[in-house]
Amino acid sequence: MGLAKESQFHVLAVDDSLVDRKLIERLLKTSSYQVTTVDSGSKALKFLGLNEDEQINSNQPSVSPNNHQEVEVNLIITDYCMPGMTGYDLLKKIKESSSLRNIPVVIMSSENVPSRISRCLEEGADEFFLKPVRKSDVNKLKPHLMKTKDNNHQKQENKEASETTEVQPQPPQPQPPQLQLQQQQQQSNNKKRKAVEAEGLSPDRTMPRYSGLTAV
Amino acid sequence: MEVGQLQRQFVEHTASMFHEGFLDGQFSQLQQLQDESNPDFVVEVVSLFFQDSERLLNELTRALDQKCVDFKKVDAHVHQLKGSSSSIGAQRVKNSCFNFRNFCEEQNTEACFRCLQLVKQEYLLVKNKLETLFRLEQQILAAGGSIPMME
Numbered sequence: 001m002g003l004a005k006e007s008q009f010h011v012l013a014v015d016d017s018l019v020d021r022k023l024i025e026r027l028l029k030t031s032s033y034q035v036t037t038v039d040s041g042s043k044a045l046k047f048l049g050l051n052e053d054e055q056i057n058s059n060q061p062s063v064s065p066n067n068h069q070e071v072e073v074n075l076i077i078t079d080y081c082m083p084g085m086t087g088y089d090l091l092k093k094i095k096e097s098s099s100l101r102n103i104p105v106v107i108m109s110s111e112n113v114p115s116r117i118s119r120c121l122e123e124g125a126d127e128f129f130l131k132p133v134r135k136s137d138v139n140k141l142k143p144h145l146m147k148t149k150d151n152n153h154q155k156q157e158n159k160e161a162s163e164t165t166e167v168q169p170q171p172p173q174p175q176p177p178q179l180q181l182q183q184q185q186q187q188s189n190n191k192k193r194k195a196v197e198a199e200g201l202s203p204d205r206t207m208p209r210y211s212g213l214t215a216v
Numbered sequence: 217m218e219v220g221q222l223q224r225q226f227v228e229h230t231a232s233m234f235h236e237g238f239l240d241g242q243f244s245q246l247q248q249l250q251d252e253s254n255p256d257f258v259v260e261v262v263s264l265f266f267q268d269s270e271r272l273l274n275e276l277t278r279a280l281d282q283k284c285v286d287f288k289k290v291d292a293h294v295h296q297l298k299g300s301s302s303s304i305g306a307q308r309v310k311n312s313c314f315n316f317r318n319f320c321e322e323q324n325t326e327a328c329f330r331c332l333q334l335v336k337q338e339y340l341l342v343k344n345k346l347e348t349l350f351r352l353e354q355q356i357l358a359a360g361g362s363i364p365m366m367e
Contacts, residue, residue, distance in 0.1 A: 020300070023303055030249060131299065
């Protein structure tokens with residue numbers, strides 16, 4: 001099945017801090033990822049081939065259809081607190097873009113604010129890491145990257161199928177709103193738990209544990 | 217000085233930096249990220265930290281010197297300093313930033329100024345100690361020895 005050659009995953013890291021960019025780059029490279037670092041959300045969008053002022057219209061084909069493929073990014077990891085465009089703003093823009101919305105996004109923050117974490121997860125972030133980010137955090141990225149590889153592979157298969165036959169595979173039917181909301185809620189709860197557990201693990205972390213999550 | 221002595225000094229110096237709280241576990245994380253393919257990683261990151269901190273401390277001095285202090289700006293700089301010191305494991309610098317941010321919120325210029333002095337002090341202390349550490353490393357390597365692994 002896996003005929004595509006094993007290529008390195010490419011991660012785009014966004015952080016306005018020089019020190020943190022250096023750190024995240026090294027962390028990602030030790031996991032054998034290809035890394036590009038930028039110091040702002042707007043530079044990230046530029047790199048991804050999305051004009052910041054572009055009208056968000058999912059029916060509109062992308063202006064340069066090959067642009068995204070040349071600069072294939074498999075995951076975006078971004079700091080939350082940045083001047084200008086915050087990590088949250090960047091996340092929103094990515095999720096609103098038809099060409100970029102399937103790229104997993106991870107948010108990093110030095111501040112442990114439950115409402116912030118919830119907001120990001122609800123907006124579609126796949127993980128939330130507390131800074132300073134460690135190797136154990138970076139190890140959690142693999143499943144998200146594997147998921148996109150499968151998706152890309154699936155898309156490739158679908159594309160080939162549609163080219164040869166007229167019958168296109170149906171996209172998954174949208175679930176009834178209630179069920180979808182429940183699932184989303186569950187998913188974000190699981191991720192919240194992950195974020196909480198992650199910061200409670202090692203003794204030299206000075207972050208206080210919080211036992212329950214209260215929506216603010 | 218012979219290698220054994222240098223290595224002992226290195227171990228003692230590192231241990232005391234941790235015991236006295238100048239460094240925390242994050243610094244060990246940095247050391248673990250260093251290997252043969254990236255033998256200067258720690259020195260590189262720490263150098264960036266020095267660069268960044270000096271810039272921020274200058275900005276802070278300037279900002280607090282204004283007739284009308286822009287506390288939002290001051291807070292933003294302290295936030296950055298807290299972040300980068302946390303990222304390299306410079307624990308005492310990081311901790312000295314907590315109170316600083318509280319006084320920014322209170323818009324207390326006097327207290328902020330005192331905090332700035334404290335942060336500068338902690339920064340210079342850790343800088344000196346880290347430079348000593350790196351110097352010892354260089355000396356050990358130059359004498360043909362290897363850097364002892366710290367637990």
